[in-house]
Amino acid sequence: MTQMPDIAPALPEIFLALAGMALLMLGVFKGDRSTRLVAYLTVLSFVVAGFLLVSTVETPSRTFGGMFVADDFAVFMKILSLLGSALAVIMSLEFIEREQMARFEFPVLFLFATLGMMLMISAGSLLSLYLGLELQSLSLYVVAAFRRDTVRSSEAGLKYFVLGALSSGMLLYGASLIYGFTGTIDFVRLAETFAEGGQVGIGLIIGIVFIAAGLAFKVSAVPFHMWTPDVYEGAPTPVTAFFAVAPKVAAIALFLRVMVGPFGDLVLQWQQIVVVISILSMLLGAYAAINQTNIKRLMAYSSIGHMGYALIGLAAGTERGVSGVLIYMAIYLAMNVGTFACILSMRVNRRMVEGINDLAGLSKTNPLMALSLAVFMFSMAGIPPLAGFFGKLSVFLAAIDAQLYTLAIIGVLTSVVGAFYYIRIVKLMYFDDPVESFDRPIGRDMTLVLTGTGLFTAFFFLFPAPIMDAATRAAQSLLAG
Amino acid sequence: MVIQGLAFYLFALITVAAGVMVITARNPVHSVLYLILAFFNSAALFLLMGAEFVAFILIIVYVGAVAVLFLFVVMMLDIDFARLREGVVRYLPIGALVGLVLLVELLVVLGAWTIAPGGETRIASPQPSLESGLTNTEALGNLIYTDYVYAFQIAGLILLVAMIGAIVLTLRTRTVRRQRIADQVNRRPEEVLVIRKVEPGEGI
Numbered sequence: 143m144t145q146m147p148d149i150a151p152a153l154p155e156i157f158l159a160l161a162g163m164a165l166l167m168l169g170v171f172k173g174d175r176s177t178r179l180v181a182y183l184t185v186l187s188f189v190v191a192g193f194l195l196v197s198t199v200e201t202p203s204r205t206f207g208g209m210f211v212a213d214d215f216a217v218f219m220k221i222l223s224l225l226g227s228a229l230a231v232i233m234s235l236e237f238i239e240r241e242q243m244a245r246f247e248f249p250v251l252f253l254f255a256t257l258g259m260m261l262m263i264s265a266g267s268l269l270s271l272y273l274g275l276e277l278q279s280l281s282l283y284v285v286a287a288f289r290r291d292t293v294r295s296s297e298a299g300l301k302y303f304v305l306g307a308l309s310s311g312m313l314l315y316g317a318s319l320i321y322g323f324t325g326t327i328d329f330v331r332l333a334e335t336f337a338e339g340g341q342v343g344i345g346l347i348i349g350i351v352f353i354a355a356g357l358a359f360k361v362s363a364v365p366f367h368m369w370t371p372d373v374y375e376g377a378p379t380p381v382t383a384f385f386a387v388a389p390k391v392a393a394i395a396l397f398l399r400v401m402v403g404p405f406g407d408l409v410l411q412w413q414q415i416v417v418v419i420s421i422l423s424m425l426l427g428a429y430a431a432i433n434q435t436n437i438k439r440l441m442a443y444s445s446i447g448h449m450g451y452a453l454i455g456l457a458a459g460t461e462r463g464v465s466g467v468l469i470y471m472a473i474y475l476a477m478n479v480g481t482f483a484c485i486l487s488m489r490v491n492r493r494m495v496e497g498i499n500d501l502a503g504l505s506k507t508n509p510l511m512a513l514s515l516a517v518f519m520f521s522m523a524g525i526p527p528l529a530g531f532f533g534k535l536s537v538f539l540a541a542i543d544a545q546l547y548t549l550a551i552i553g554v555l556t557s558v559v560g561a562f563y564y565i566r567i568v569k570l571m572y573f574d575d576p577v578e579s580f581d582r583p584i585g586r587d588m589t590l591v592l593t594g595t596g597l598f599t600a601f602f603f604l605f606p607a608p609i610m611d612a613a614t615r616a617a618q619s620l621l622a623g
Numbered sequence: 624m625v626i627q628g629l630a631f632y633l634f635a636l637i638t639v640a641a642g643v644m645v646i647t648a649r650n651p652v653h654s655v656l657y658l659i660l661a662f663f664n665s666a667a668l669f670l671l672m673g674a675e676f677v678a679f680i681l682i683i684v685y686v687g688a689v690a691v692l693f694l695f696v697v698m699m700l701d702i703d704f705a706r707l708r709e710g711v712v713r714y715l716p717i718g719a720l721v722g723l724v725l726l727v728e729l730l731v732v733l734g735a736w737t738i739a740p741g742g743e744t745r746i747a748s749p750q751p752s753l754e755s756g757l758t759n760t761e762a763l764g765n766l767i768y769t770d771y772v773y774a775f776q777i778a779g780l781i782l783l784v785a786m787i788g789a790i791v792l793t794l795r796t797r798t799v800r801r802q803r804i805a806d807q808v809n810r811r812p813e814e815v816l817v818i819r820k821v822e823p824g825e826g827i
Binding site for chain 1: 770771773774778780781783785787788790791792
């Protein structure tokens with residue numbers, strides 16, 4: 143008889159899955175009036191899952207026949223995605239009630255997407271990688287099209303679905319090639335096979351390229367970025383806030399795990415791919431954002447650029463590089479959540495506005511919001527001593543360590559270009575005359591999120607040690623495994 | 624052995640013939656029916672190979688679900704198949720050329736096909752030996768519910784999300800005003816009627 147698999151390492155995921163189903167039942171029986179309750183319970187389940195993750199999961203452990211891996215790296219990334227999702231749910235509550243899209247499925251879908259992210263982060267074989275990715279993407283397609291009566295939201299959902307299906311297809315094709323050429327889908331056995339050395343067949347390289355392409359789509363790196371601006375603009379704003387944070391963290395984690403784990407010994411084969419993707423993303427993120435007038439589109443291009451910077455750390459492929467990416471993603475999460483809290487508060491006469499010019503003169507009408515948005519913008523541009531500077535610093539240092547000087551130089555140059563459009567927003571807020579003032583108050587939840595992320599971004603330099611240490615430990619566990 | 628051989632040629636012949644009819648039949652409904660015939664005969668071919676599970680799945684999934692769905696689509700959509708077929712003769716030469724190129728490519732690829740030396744030692748998936756007497760339904764069941772229980776459960780969750788998504792994006796709860804006979808019967812004239820005395824030439 144086969145032994146019962148050890149479920150202890152997957153306890154947070156199992157809890158989250160059961161909580162999702164229970165909340166679904168609650169919503170079905172109580173109707174759409176229970177949306178607020180379901181949303182609060184969703185946030186509570188994220189908190190409980192995070193608690194289980196920290197307290198009960200022993201690292202490193204593998205279970206379910208090696209399909210599920212729990213190590214320090216997984217714990218770090220899972221906490222980031224849980225945090226991102228929980229903040230996104232909190233920020234979305236008021237919006238969905240105001241815009242008559244308060245249906246109880248909304249937080250439940252966020253929960254299942256988060257579950258998919260956690261499974262992705264813990265993937266131990268190509269099969270569990272694909273299943274986790276699909277669970278996450280499918281939930282995201284639905285929430286993108288959640289306002290089914292508006293053309294733009296449906297368009298965003300459909301576009302995301304069609305292109306996402308294409309990228310899943312590419313990923314599967316790559317996985318099948320790798321399985322065909324090595325005879326295994328298990329990450330550990332793949333790593334053993336490659337560690338033996340020997341000639342790397344052309345078929346195998348094509349397989350890796352396809353997998354990298356599929357993953358690059360999920361992190362929206364150039365040249366697989368086309369969906370990002372349209373989906374960000376079309377999807378309801380809290381959904382965009384969610385898209386910009388948690389799925390990116392999970393996809394980057396998956397990218398790191400796949401490239402550094404099973405394909406770690408083939409670094410010469412994939413390094414050039416990641417370098418090219420990274421350079422192109424940084425360039426496009428810097429130049430294409432300059433002409434944008436819609437702030438959600440601007441954030442889309444900004445996130446493409448940020449993914450380029452994060453991929454610098456992956457291209458280095460060293461422990462320092464991996465920990466750089468982790469630090470970068472933690473800081474990216476705080477900056478983006480804060481910025482989207484500001485965007486969600488941009489309302490004039492009870493209507494959402496999305497134009498960059500609507501921000502003009504914000505410092506006179508709402509000084510606190512203007513100040514925090516200015517902090518986020520300076521931080522994204524990478525101005526010391528704000529948090530964003532340390533994120534960039536850690537990946538650039540890793541690149542220089544790995545002697546990828548071109549990459550580091552292009553990174554620095556594009557962040558100068560990027561600084562132009564970030565600081566333009568600050569200029570608009572502080573030096574232009576106000577057009578129309580935003581509705582006030584912006585809501586208690588939003589103020590809390592804004593203050594929290596703002597303080598983190600502004601004063602990260604005083605207490606960098608906890609995150610830095612955790613990232614280093616996580617990177618060590620990934621490279622050891 | 625002879626009977627097996629005869630059965631193979633019978634089913635194979637019918638499959639190919641049905642396949643040809645699928646693309647040549649004038650009536651699209653007939654095409655779908657021929658498709659179902661082809662599925663049944665392929666299932667019989669799988670049975671001959673000893674893959675009874677695949678045979679059943681082929682009938683349950685393809686005939687039971689996919690082909691019936693096709694039939695629905697063909698019957699519900701008003702597609703003018705005669706117009707779609709226009710110009711077949713005109714495009715025949717180029718189609719034949721593309722087919723020929725594909726055939727040559729396949730021959731070249733398959734002709735140079737070798738299996739990597741030592742490749743079979745790396746196969747990771749367990750295969751039940753023929754002596755164990757397991758049917759392949761049992762063997763698959765053993766794997767799905769033990770080694771691959773994780774993948775199986777996640778697949779279940781994905782289907783759940785697909786279901787939620789379909790409901791969220793399409794279900795509309797219409798508020799239809801139902802006829803309540805008791806309410807109608809219980810209505811009293813004094814609740815709904817007001818009688819006013821209207822003076823001539825003044826209006827209300």
